[in-house]
Amino acid sequence: MPVAQGVGDDGVEQGFTDTKMSIGDTGHVQAVVDSVADKVSKYDPTKDGEEATAYKETDEIGFFSLLFRYSKGTDIMLWTLAMIATVFYGAAMPGFILIFGEMIDSIGGTSGFASLGDQALYMLYIGVGTMFVSGTQLFLFAWFADRIAHRIKIQYFEATLNMDSAFFDEQNPTEMAAKISKETASI
Numbered sequence: 001m002p003v004a005q006g007v008g009d010d011g012v013e014q015g016f017t018d019t020k021m022s023i024g025d026t027g028h029v030q031a032v033v034d035s036v037a038d039k040v041s042k043y044d045p046t047k048d049g050e051e052a053t054a055y056k057e058t059d060e061i062g063f064f065s066l067l068f069r070y071s072k073g074t075d076i077m078l079w080t081l082a083m084i085a086t087v088f089y090g091a092a093m094p095g096f097i098l099i100f101g102e103m104i105d106s107i108g109g110t111s112g113f114a115s116l117g118d119q120a121l122y123m124l125y126i127g128v129g130t131m132f133v134s135g136t137q138l139f140l141f142a143w144f145a146d147r148i149a150h151r152i153k154i155q156y157f158e159a160t161l162n163m164d165s166a167f168f169d170e171q172n173p174t175e176m177a178a179k180i181s182k183e184t185a186s187i
Contacts, residue, residue, distance in 0.1 A: 067079075070148050070151040070152055070155075071148060074147075075144055075147050075148060078140050078143055078144040078147070079140075079141075079144050081136075081140050082136075082137045082140035082141045082144060083137075085133045085134075085136040085137035085140065086133075086137045088129070088133040089130060089133045089134050089137055092126055092129065092130040092133070095126050096123060096126050096127075096130075099119055099122045099123050099126065100123065102119055103116060103119040103120075103123075106119060149184045149185070152184045153180055153181070153184050156180050156183070156184065157180060160176065160180070
């Protein structure tokens with residue numbers, strides 16, 4: 001077993017034996033050491049990373065650019081259809097009020113409708129239509145948000161994998177999946 005020398009926290013040299021490494025592992029260990037040495041040699045603390053230049057405090061981000069930053073064509077179509085359903089959902093109440101007003105007028109004898117039964121059917125149609133467009137807009141908005149959240153989770157995970165080892169020393173690795181889900185849900 002290899003013996004390594006090091007300096008302990010108290011400044012005294014200490015020797016220790018690595019019991020986990022076998023003779024056949026030296027090639028793999030050397031590859032890892034070379035990879036880490038390569039990354040350390042390329043690190044320049046004086047340069048700002050992409051994170052520092054990607055967003056500045058003075059930059060203005062518009063609502064739609066923020067909303068559609070992670071969107072693709074299908075997502076924009078889902079959002080557009082959901083907005084159309086929302087417009088119809090919003091128009092249902094004024095339509096219902098107009099029909100109800102006609103129903104009240106028919107009681108007084110000044111209605112343009114033939115009977116109260118016809119007016120009740122129109123109100124029923126508006127109610128069923130409202131239920132349909134309400135469900136449609138809720139479903140489409142939820143689907144849109146789920147697709148966007150999925151893309152954000154993937155990018156968040158990829159960015160986490162590209163962090164250096166100091167980040168993982170500070171974070172609890174068992175909480176990583178929960179943290180990703182929680183933070184994307186809050187977005």
